Amino acid sequence: MLSAVDLAAIWLTLKLATVTTAILLIVGTPIAWWLAGTRSRFKVLIGALVALPLVLPPSVIGFYLLITLGPHGPVGQLTQWLGWGILPFTFAGLVVASALYSLPFVVQPLQQAFEAIGPRPLEVAATLRASPWDSFFTVVVPLAKPGFITAAILGFAHTVGEFGVVLMIGGNIPEKTRVVSVQIYDHVEALEYAEAHTLAGGMLLFSFLVLLALYSRKGRNAWT
Amino acid sequence: MTADEAIHARFCVSWPGFTFDVDLDLPGHGVTALFGHSGSGKTTLLRCLAGLERRSIGSLRFKGEVWQDSERGLFRPTHQRPLGYVFQEASLFAHLSVQQNLDYGRKRVSHAHPVSLQHAVELLGIGHLLDRMPERLSGGERQRVAIARALATSPALLLMDEPLAALDLKRKNEILPYLERLHDELDIPVCYVSHSPDEVARLADHIVLLSEGRVVAAGGLRETLARLDLPTAFTEDAGVVIESVVADHDQIYHLTRLDFAGGNVVVARRPEPVGRRLRFRVHARDISLTLTRAEGTSIINRLPATVIEIATADTPAHVLVRLDAGGTPLIARITRRSLDHLEVAPGKLLWAQIKAVALLA
Structure with missing residues (x-):
């Protein structure tokens, strides 16, 4: 029912979403922690920058990334100088673009979770001899667990669902940058409606299940 | 130390x-x-x-x-x-x-x-x-x-x-x-x-x-x-704390005697056994002063005390009088009029009548 090309696209999509989510949790946690705790006047600025992908058309993000990461862009020149080549139209380029595109979906739930915890549990931990790093991993992370799970689910799902940015920065190279959403586009272009139906239906089901999982979590007690 | x-x-x-x-x-x-x-x-x-x-x-x-x-x-x-x-x-x-x-x-x-x-x-x-x-x-x-x-x-x-x-x-x-x-x-x-x-x-x-x-x-x-020079915020609730020992229980009248340096007070029967330490608090507003040991009064707790100093209270009508009852400091809040009538001055020996005692246990 699924062709080898379709399976390759699904595999690539899952790989991209997994790598992107892992990177976002590592990069997004300190950003969210800083945003939750800071009184800096740059908080608003950084918060707005992080939220930009929520409102910008994916083609705009893709366009600027293409220029920045391209052979004449500043990042492109850096990656060439480092001997990494240029990122657009590679899997690595897709990861960078996806991470930027899905950043707010990871940072915002984490920030909300950290803000809900507040400074008090950290003060309590400090009076019980826990160093800041110690208390972050033994108090903040467990208390923010629901936030981490929400962030991971949203980051993963949103990366699976992207199309515009991928098309701009990744092109449409089988097994390298051709993800499911692009593959559906190709099927429709080629009037292969049956194949498009299979993949599109799968995406619909996947997205629905993800949201179902997310909302049923929110109804539950956060600690259990 | x-x-x-x-x-x-x-x-x-x-x-x-x-x-x-x-x-x-x-x-x-x-x-x-x-x-x-x-x-x-x-x-x-x-x-x-x-x-x-x-x-x-x-x-x-x-x-x-x-x-x-x-x-x-x-x-x-x-x-x-x-x-x-x-x-x-x-x-x-x-x-x-x-x-x-x-x-x-x-x-x-x-x-x-x-x-x-x-x-x-x-x-x-x-x-x-x-x-x-x-x-x-x-x-x-x-x-x-x-x-x-x-x-x-x-x-x-x-x-x-x-x-x-x-x-x-x-x-x-x-x-x-x-x-x-x-x-x-x-x-x-x-x-x-x-x-x-x-x-x-x-x-x-x-x-x-x-x-x-x-x-x-x-x-x-x-x-x-027992200091009198504290700001008004504290004097409106002025009073002293006295450390006492349960000395005796009166079975007939259901009373308990508490001994402390310089005297004793009698309070309603306490559950604590004889010998137990007990703190109580006497508010300045619950102490009145008499020149002689008053008889014919329902107040049973009367202590002889010497006036140490006099200070202003939270209202212009009142003054705070610090007394020494055999080593235990007391503070009385009386009217300025009583102060003049009784000719209260440092060194004068008076009787302090304690109207109420707040036990802290």
Whole structure:
């Protein structure tokens, strides 16, 4: 029912979403922690920058990334100088673009979770001899667990669902940058409606299940 | 007490509209009450002692160890200070059971345990709660666990920020006996923030009175409360605390005699056995003065006392009279008219009639 090309696209999509989510949790946690705790006047600025992908058309993000990461862009020149080549139209380029595109979906739930915890549990931990790093991993992370799970689910799902940015920065190279959403586009272009139906239906089901999982979590007690 | 046994603290912190500026020596033993109205800086002082107020400028020396010296850029972070802190509201880690909460601090302390976890659990009567999650505890139980958790780290200094404030009277009365046991059984200096005069009178040995971010008075509880030069905010509730011993029970009239230096008082029958120490408080407004030992009065508690000094009270109609009853200080709040009628002056011998006694147990 699924062709080898379709399976390759699904595999690539899952790989991209997994790598992107892992990177976002590592990069997004300190950003969210800083945003939750800071009184800096740059908080608003950084918060707005992080939220930009929520409102910008994916083609705009893709366009600027293409220029920045391209052979004449500043990042492109850096990656060439480092001997990494240029990122657009590679899997690595897709990861960078996806991470930027899905950043707010990871940072915002984490920030909300950290803000809900507040400074008090950290003060309590400090009076019980826990160093800041110690208390972050033994108090903040467990208390923010629901936030981490929400962030991971949203980051993963949103990366699976992207199309515009991928098309701009990744092109449409089988097994390298051709993800499911692009593959559906190709099927429709080629009037292969049956194949498009299979993949599109799968995406619909996947997205629905993800949201179902997310909302049923929110109804539950956060600690259990 | 040698200088090294004490706690020397000097802090200055400013927020818009509030400046906290204190310089005081706290004793290295017993319970010191930090007393004052809300916004007086009690909690700020406690947080400065704990190192939770990073913006505070000043110095702190705890029994010879420097914990903070802003001039030399020294600041020992909270987690490196051997202290226990009990917060005003429940502060248990919600993701850990009672046992895990107790273990959290204890596991991070390397030195020997003069106060074992076992002792703390027994002292606070929480042995039956160890497997519970914090959300399944009552407010009083949570505070008892929080106190035990602080004690389990064998702190050299125990800081308590109104640990009873969030509790109703019933819960307060449930915890107070544990705090008294703490006071009697542990040799740790305790700083206890409170705005309840009765709590202070019941638990404290020393007192620091704070008002608008400054220290108004500090010293031994009895001497400090018997001072007349405190700001009006404190004199409207003026009174003394007297340490007594249960001396005798009168079975016929259901009365109990309490002896103290310089005399005794008789109160309604107490459950405590003869020989038990009992603190009570006498409000200045509950003492009246007579020139002679009045007969034909329903007031049974009359003590001969010498006038020491006279000071203004909270209203222009009243004055505060400090008396000495055989070594026990008393304060009477009488009208200015009575002062003139009775010709009250320092050195004069009078009879103090005590209308009511507030027992603190």
